[in-house]
Amino acid sequence: MTGRPRLLVIDDNRELADNLVELFEERGFAVEVVPSAAAGLEIARSRGFDLAFVDVNLPETSGHELVPALRSACPYGEVLLMTGHASIDSAIAAVRVGAFQYVVKPFNVGELVATVDRALSQVQLRAEREALSRQLGESERRYRDVVDSTGVLVFALDGDARVVMANRRACDTVGVPSEELVGADFFIRCIAAESRASARTRVDAVLRGQGAIEFDASLVAKSGLRAVRWHGTPASGGSPKSAALVYLTGVDVTERLELERRAAESEALAHMGTLAAGLAHEIRNPLNAAGLQLHLLGRAVDRLPDGDDRSPLKARVEIVASELKRLEHLLGDFLELARPRPIAREPVDLVALLERVLSLHEPIASARGITVERRFAQATARGDRERLEQVFHNLVVNALEASAEHGVIEVSVEREEGPTPTVLAAVRDDGRGIPEATLARIYEPFFTTKPAGTGLGLTIVRQIVQRHGGAVLIDSAEAKGTRVAVRLPAFAT
Ligand SMILES: Nc1ncnc2c1ncn2[C@@H]1O[C@H](COP(=O)(O)OP(=O)(O)OP(=O)(O)O)[C@@H](O)[C@H]1O
Ligand SMILES: [Mg+2]
Incomplete structure (x- = not known):
């Protein structure tokens, strides 16, 4: 009026x-x-x-x-x-x-x-x-808008931990309409079984008047379990000794935790790499000395007069020599991963390179009745010859190791024309193939399914190819075979 x-x-x-x-x-x-x-x-x-x-x-x-x-x-x-x-x-x-x-x-x-x-x-x-009442309605609408538009999950729980209110984000995340959440037991409906007891204890503490709290508990969301950090506060208006209502606000930290985990993992790997590199350097000197001494020992054995003792001795020396070679190889791999030297950008004739790699492995292949087929087109990549040799050496060894007797390994090279010309070199075998579960892990350092494998081969292959600006493409079917292709930048003449 x-x-x-x-x-x-x-x-x-x-x-x-x-x-x-x-x-x-x-x-x-x-x-x-x-x-x-x-x-x-x-x-x-x-x-x-x-x-x-x-x-x-x-x-x-x-x-x-x-x-x-x-x-x-x-x-x-x-x-x-x-x-x-x-x-x-x-x-x-x-x-x-x-x-x-x-x-x-x-x-x-x-x-x-x-x-x-x-x-x-x-x-x-x-x-x-x-x-x-108009003002109250308006201010309630405003608060409701804020609560609903926020990206945070908001729940209000009564003294029996039943949901009194859930905001839009909370309903969307759990995947049910508000009417279905209201009245439900919050812990049973929304919290994963393993976090339930501890979350309940924390919320009870707020109801008993112990002030605000923070805790982590997994939410049962429509997309699966989500890691959520919760903040609980007593609703104002309760007596100082106890609260009739608790507000819970939750922030989904699933992605953040995953990022943190990965960061920690890669930091650990980086530390390990540095350690490995230091160790590898330290091991290389005594290894060289041992190799030299073994060589001298071999010569001394050669000079022994012919007799019964000579050939077993010679055989032992050869075993030790081949083990030393393996160790040296492993050290080389370690160093490549831990402290990669810069990549050269020179023209590399891929056909010549592959012929060199195959000449090392063909004697072993033919001894096992494995045929090596070539499908070569002239192609020149831009890259580092020594590193690329290492790449194809690893791929051919993997193919041989996967092949059964009388298997066929096909090695191919082709040019790919386009705005940025590339070359594609591939090694295909008809061996045991890679099961799906294994496929997801083959690039992990030290992942191997072989009793004497190190599990560094493909890790190094991918690192070298990526440092060339290229890509490794794997195609495999269990019991049918595997094709590993390497795409590299072509050398523009
Ligand atoms: N051509 C292939 N056919 C079947 N499985 C393969 C093939 N190439 C790789 N794999 C699988 O991937 C795993 C990892 O290969 P990778 O070359 O990295 O390590 P490795 O061969 O086990 O050991 P090494 O370090 O001696 O090479 C192998 O243990 C094998 O299970
Ligand atoms: Mg290998």
């Missing part, structure tokens, strides 16, 4: 109406008089009123019937019914239809003014209450 209080008089008795006008205008009211229900309703709808005086006996209708229509046309206003004949029944009827009070003519001015004052303070109160 702003400005002067507005009074509407609906009465066909002109004299009485004039009295009311006089009485209330001098008290600061704005008074309007109409003789009929229709005219009164018209004003109620268009301009409203604070207080309406309605005569019980109107020409077209009864005042009782008019009250509900007036109240719905102007919900904040109050209505006083006027009558010349008071009766208990009509008084009850007046209250029943929603009138503020029933006043009897002729009026006692003092009483009438007091009634009007009371009715107006009622109007005032109602207006204030409505404004407040």
Whole structure:
């Protein structure tokens, strides 16, 4: 109610109406008089009123019937019914239809003014209450918007850990509508079994009034288990010793934890690499000395007079020599991985390179009845000859190791034309193939399925090829065979 209080008089008795006008205008009211229900309703709808005086006996209708229509046309206003004949029944009827009070003519001015004052303070109160509830509704909507639009999971739990409220993010993540979450036991519905007991203990502590807490517990989400860091706070309004409600906000940290784990892993690998490189250097000197001494020992054995002892001795020397070679090779691999030297960018004739690699392995292949087929087109890669030899050496050894007797190994080279020309060299075998589970791990350092394998071969192959700006492509089917192709930049002439 702003400005002067507005009074509407609906009465066909002109004299009485004039009295009311006089009485209330001098008290600061704005008074309007109409003789009929229709005219009164018209004003109620268009301009409203604070207080309406309605005569019980109107020409077209009864005042009782008019009250509900007036109240719905102007919900904040109050209505006083006027009558010349008071009766208990009509008084009850007046209250029943929603009138503020029933006043009897002729009026006692003092009483009438007091009634009007009371009715107006009622109007005032109602207006204030409505404004407040509007404000409250708005602020609730605003908070709800914030809670719903945040990327954080928000739950409110009652004293029995039942969900009272869950925001949109929480419902989306769990994958059920809010109605399904509300009322459910939070721990059973949302928390993974293994985290349940400890999470419950932490939330209970908040309910017992021990203040805010933070804990980690896995959420059962529609996409599987998610690692979530929770923050629990007691709702304000509870007694200081206990809370009736707990707010839980959760941040999904699954990706972050995975990143941290990978960072720690690669840091550990880097440390290991440095350590390995240092060790490899230290081992290389005594290894060289041992090799030299063995060579001298071999010569000395050669000089022994022919006899029974000589050939077993010679055989032992050869075994030790081949083991030393293996060790040297392993050291080379270690050093390549740990401290790679820069890659040369020279023209490398891939056909010539592959012929050299194959010449080393063909004697072993033919001894096992394995055929090596060539499908060579002239191709020149841009790269490091020594490193690329290492690559194909590893691939051919893997193919031989995977092949059964009378297997076929096909080695191919082709040029690939395009905006940036590349060359593709591949080694294909028809051996045992790689099972799917193994395929995911073959590049891991030290992953091997062979009793005497080191598991560094493909790790080094990929590292070298990637440092050339190329790619390794593996195609394998269990029991059918494997094709490992290496794509390298072509040397532009
Ligand atoms: N051509 C192939 N056919 C079948 N399996 C293969 C083939 N090439 C690689 N693999 C699988 O991948 C694994 C890893 O190969 P990688 O060359 O890295 O190590 P390795 O051969 O086991 O040991 P080394 O370090 O001596 O080479 C092998 O143990 C084998 O299981
Ligand atoms: Mg290998």
